[in-house]
């Protein structure tokens with residue numbers, strides 16, 4: 211239809227915990243075009259990972275996808291049979307997780323772990339698959355002979371490269387990366403971002419999840435900002451950075467540490483709300499400087515001007531300024 | 532990889548066996564001398580024997596020597612592979628002759644009991660973990676606690692009663708039907724039956740093995756059920772399992788990888804459990820009149836047969852130490868993260 215690779219429509223995900231129902235993702239709609247880099251940004255606990263894992267159906271109890279649709283190339287992922295869905299997982303959609311120290315099997319050689327995706331999805335013979343594993347290792351910047359290494363013999367950065375190698379081994383159309391650099395130091399972080407970008411250049415769409423708006427702004431085509439389980443602002447990266455509308459996004463932008471000037475980490479006061487009982491009205495209002503009575507009572511809906519969408523009662527005023 | 536360190540590790544571990552056995556021998560030696568009576572008195576019993584003749588018999592058995600001399604004499608002999616001769620009826624038989632027939636019996640029981648315990652533990656633990664939080668999980672956890680606290684003679688007797696007396700399908704004692712002639716090669720009856728193509732002996736020896744090894748196996752399995760379940764639950768919540776899922780790896784393979792990871796700590800338990808088998812085997816053997824090392828030691832205690840008891844225990848301890856060394860080496864080889 212619209213030429214989107216992935217379309218998330220009205221997704222609702224809840225965690226049914228003993229202490230209450232966590233509304234982790236609350237009616238979120240998003241889409242990614244082929245070859246596009248979309249970053250989802252927001253503070254920790256805003257539902258970014260939950261949203262991303264819903265795409266690959268990795269939500270396990272007490273979590274449950276309660277509503278919505280996720281279309282991939284027009285096919286609904288959520289209603290697919292497990293066997294059918296597994297053919298897409300790892301082949302057309304690759305996932306990279308946050309912590310490279312724990313995302314590889316400690317007992318198996320990395321070559322075997324990479325080769326496994328070729329064997330599983332393409333039915334390759336072991337020898338041929340290992341050959342391919344060596345190639346993809348080199349592609350992510352690790353010497354081919356590391357194929358016989360175990361995960362514990364590599365650094366965090368190297369392990370994340372291996373995890374990326376496995377995720378991209380079959381040239382997926384979509385690569386989901388959930389804070390892939392958060393556990394790494396800054397210099398390594400940059401090289402991993404370069405690596406991800408190189409796959410984008412080869413035509414892979416990237417869904418990049420981060421709490422770091424500045425990091426996202428460097429590479430993204432579009433940015434979606436999530437707050438307390440909701441999408442609050444979304445648009446092309448220039449729009450988001452230069453024509454920031456939502457007070458939350460503005461706060462995120464300001465809380466970026468300035469490497470050159472004197473440090474001015476002006477973070478947003480307060481914390482994201484407890485998603486078992488989010489505040490009424492606009493969920494951001496308790497932390498918002500310009501909130502008024504409407505914000506406290508009425509939930510804002512997402513409105514778009516061109517490609518730039520925002521959920522804020524004050525959007526009109528902000529636009530005028 | 533530090534594979535060159537493995538040889539060093541083995542040597543150090545092997546050397547540590549020596550003090551272990553020395554301490555055990557010393558304890559057994561002291562305990563035996565503290566027990567009232569001695570082998571000669573035990574044989575002679577209440578019969579009236581002139582004191583001079585008693586002295587003479589004690590002299591023949593070397594019991595008139597100072598304890599410290601007896602202690603080192605026996606140690607010296609053992610170091611030369613000589614476990615001494617029996618001191619009580621029948622007297623003068625090399626202890627090693629007894630060990631040669633009794634040890635395979637215990638080994639066979641241990642192997643079967645051990646296999647039962649590991650298999651039962653792995654299956655129950657794995658199922659519990661996969662059904663975490665459900666009724667089956669609760670049931671398996673209950674099983675592990677009950678199995679763990681079962682007392683071998685008591686549980687063995689229940690099995691004997693049910694399968695031997697009520698149902699009458701399985702023998703309740705011995706290793707094989709005494710009417711069957713089995714040519715022994717290794718002393719492991721099942722193996723010997725297969726090697727000599729003796730079908731009746733094979734059936735009979737397996738039937739005799741079932742109850743005692745199941746008793747031992749179930750009692751020892753409780754610890755495995757618990758450990759496997761808990762490890763498996765931990766492993767299943769780990770990131771790499773989620774990563775496997777995200778790569779479209781089939782579920783049964785993921786379960787297998789999880790099991791492998793959960794199994795690593797279990798290997799350590801296996802080493803420990805094999806030592807516990809000594810105690811378990813003695814209780815099981817006496818319950819099922821199993822002619823192994825356990826019943827041998829118990830029999831010989833009545834005769835205060837110092838040499839037999841010391842010899843049997845040293846031999847058994849040495850065997851257990853070697854097994855646990857082998858288990859540790861396997862552990863080190865299986866887990867690539869281990870550095871020696």
Ligand SMILES: Nc1ncnc2c1ncn2[C@@H]1O[C@H](COP(=O)(O)OP(=O)(O)O)[C@@H](O)[C@H]1O
Pocket residue numbers: 225227232234252253254255256257258259260261271272273485
């Ligand atoms: N397994 C879980 N059980 C209960 N609550 C969860 C679970 N995982 C996440 N949550 C809750 O869901 C909300 C969103 O979490 P998450 O998606 O991890 O956010 P983010 O990735 O943006 O940090 C949080 O409030 C978190 O506490």
Ligand SMILES: [Mg+2]
Pocket residue numbers: 255258259260388389
């Ligand atoms: Mg997250």
